[in-house]
Amino acid sequence: xxxxxxxxxxxxxxxxxxxxxxxxxxxxxEQQDISTEIQSSAADETNPAEEAxxxxxxxAEITQAVSLxxxxxVDEDFIMNYYGIDSTKLxxxxxxxxxxxxxxxxxxxxxxxxIGDVDELADAxxxxxxxxxxxxxxxxxxxxxIVEKSNVETKGCYVWLVISExxxxxxxxxxxxxxx
Amino acid sequence: MRKFRKQGKFLCIALVGxxxxxxxATFSVYASQSLSSDESFAEITDDxxxxxxxxxxxxxxxxxxDEQLAEYYEDSVFVxxxxxxxxxxxxxxxxxxxxxxxxxxVTSYSxxxxxxxxxxxxxxxxxxxxxxHLWDVLPLMDKxxxxxxLGMNDLVVTGLEDSRDNYKELxxxxxxxxxxxxxxxxxxxxxxxxxxVKGCLDNxxxxxxxxxxxEMADENGWGYIxxxxxxxxxxxxxxQEYCSDGYVHxxxxxxxxxxxALIDYANAMQMEQEETTxxxxxxxxxxGGQTADSV
Numbered sequence: 001x002x003x004x005x006x007x008x009x010x011x012x013x014x015x016x017x018x019x020x021x022x023x024x025x026x027x028x029x030e031q032q033d034i035s036t037e038i039q040s041s042a043a044d045e046t047n048p049a050e051e052a053x054x055x056x057x058x059x060a061e062i063t064q065a066v067s068l069x070x071x072x073x074v075d076e077d078f079i080m081n082y083y084g085i086d087s088t089k090l091x092x093x094x095x096x097x098x099x100x101x102x103x104x105x106x107x108x109x110x111x112x113x114x115i116g117d118v119d120e121l122a123d124a125x126x127x128x129x130x131x132x133x134x135x136x137x138x139x140x141x142x143x144x145x146i147v148e149k150s151n152v153e154t155k156g157c158y159v160w161l162v163i164s165e166x167x168x169x170x171x172x173x174x175x176x177x178x179x180x
Numbered sequence: 181m182r183k184f185r186k187q188g189k190f191l192c193i194a195l196v197g198x199x200x201x202x203x204x205a206t207f208s209v210y211a212s213q214s215l216s217s218d219e220s221f222a223e224i225t226d227d228x229x230x231x232x233x234x235x236x237x238x239x240x241x242x243x244x245x246d247e248q249l250a251e252y253y254e255d256s257v258f259v260x261x262x263x264x265x266x267x268x269x270x271x272x273x274x275x276x277x278x279x280x281x282x283x284x285x286v287t288s289y290s291x292x293x294x295x296x297x298x299x300x301x302x303x304x305x306x307x308x309x310x311x312x313h314l315w316d317v318l319p320l321m322d323k324x325x326x327x328x329x330l331g332m333n334d335l336v337v338t339g340l341e342d343s344r345d346n347y348k349e350l351x352x353x354x355x356x357x358x359x360x361x362x363x364x365x366x367x368x369x370x371x372x373x374x375x376x377v378k379g380c381l382d383n384x385x386x387x388x389x390x391x392x393x394x395e396m397a398d399e400n401g402w403g404y405i406x407x408x409x410x411x412x413x414x415x416x417x418x419x420q421e422y423c424s425d426g427y428v429h430x431x432x433x434x435x436x437x438x439x440x441a442l443i444d445y446a447n448a449m450q451m452e453q454e455e456t457t458x459x460x461x462x463x464x465x466x467x468g469g470q471t472a473d474s475v
Contacts, residue, residue, distance in 0.1 A: 075272070081307065083306070097269070101287060134300065139287060
């Protein structure tokens with residue numbers, strides 16, 4: 001009897017967890033609460049869950065670790081007008097680019113509200129890569145070489161693109177502070 | 181029993197998690213701007229008096245209010261090459277009226293390139309993630325006026341007249357698809373005196389080309405704004421302090437000069453409009469309102 005009840009509870013738990021994983025990405029505070037709870041309740045049987053930082057915190061860590069080239073942060077009108085990125089689909093984001101139009105450098109980290117929008121966001125960031133390549137190819141070969149090494153990456157609800165000479169350091173920071 | 185307790189804990193955690201994640205709650209955006217110019221917008225827009233050309237009398241130029249100025253440029257789209265892309269980036273961090281300008285700026289853009297087919301290789305402006313011909317994208321943006329800065333990249337590959345002809349062809353196509361849009365041509369800016377000459381891209385040629393553009397604007401009733409002189413060294417070159425790369429690209433302080441020139445331009449446009457719409461406009465004209473055309 002006890003075993004049967006246990007099985008039912010186990011199935012319910014698996015279903016609930018599936019809904020959790022497929023249902024979306026959630027707010028940061030909620031996510032942190034859940035992470036904390038999982039960490040404290042299940043500490044005796046699993047590794048402590050990794051804790052994701054906000055993209056704002058991630059960007060702050062990046063700017064402390066590397067010196068970006070005259071970075072500016074652009075707003076939701078800019079990302080919509082240029083790249084068709086609908087900011088209402090984003091839980092949070094940082095879109096940093098160099099003020100100097102002859103520098104291709106940009107650091108973009110986005111967290112989708114819904115995991116179902118991740119592919120669309122990745123496509124939009126691929127447009128950024130293509131645009132930069134197109135602009136720099138026959139104009140600034142050194143910048144073109146930097147753009148060519150860049151890739152749009154995704155992890156869970158996160159999508160990011162780093163075009164920078166210091167991309168290795170920046171990508172490590174993003175990778176370490178995001179949870180899939 | 182221990183196993184059951186663990187599974188029970190897991191269930192509780194999963195349910196709490198599901199409830200919490202069910203409402204994809206908060207939305208936060210991290211984007212900031214900072215004031216780059218030392219001049220406050222309010223200071224720039226105070227009424228001014230200027231001496232007339234002969235220095236004999238002063239003319240009061242009515243100044244647009246902050247709101248009118250913001251409205252004038254909010255209803256504008258600025259088009260151009262990397263020089264304009266620099267202004268776009270400057271405007272992105274600014275909190276003055278320039279922040280609300282919409283841009284279609286792309287590195288390597290030129291009148292000649294603007295006429296080429298839209299494909300992955302040719303430079304064309306991006307709008308909402310797609311490349312367009314300029315004459316196709318402007319109707320989508322539904323703006324009252326367009327400011328166009330092209331020519332620097334044209335002069336590298338084509339001569340002055342051919343570049344001007346391409347420019348005219350481009351604007352004709354724009355007017356076809358957006359018949360009500362106001363056209364304003366922006367002067368090409370100088371390179372540093374010592375910077376390498378590429379094709380026809382030399383400062384004396386830039387002067388000649390700007391004359392051609394101004395002439396074309398006058399002939400067609402288009403606006404023309406000189407954003408070259410405010411950042412020149414007074415001797416027909418880009419001033420060192422306004423150059424960011426030892427060649428043609430501009431610093432933030434150069435764009436601050438542009439910002440001031442744009443204020444003057446909007447005021448002048450406003451005054452011109454008031455003159456033409458005023459009931460006394462005809463009698464204000466020299467010779468009792470008779471223009472050369474009306475004779």
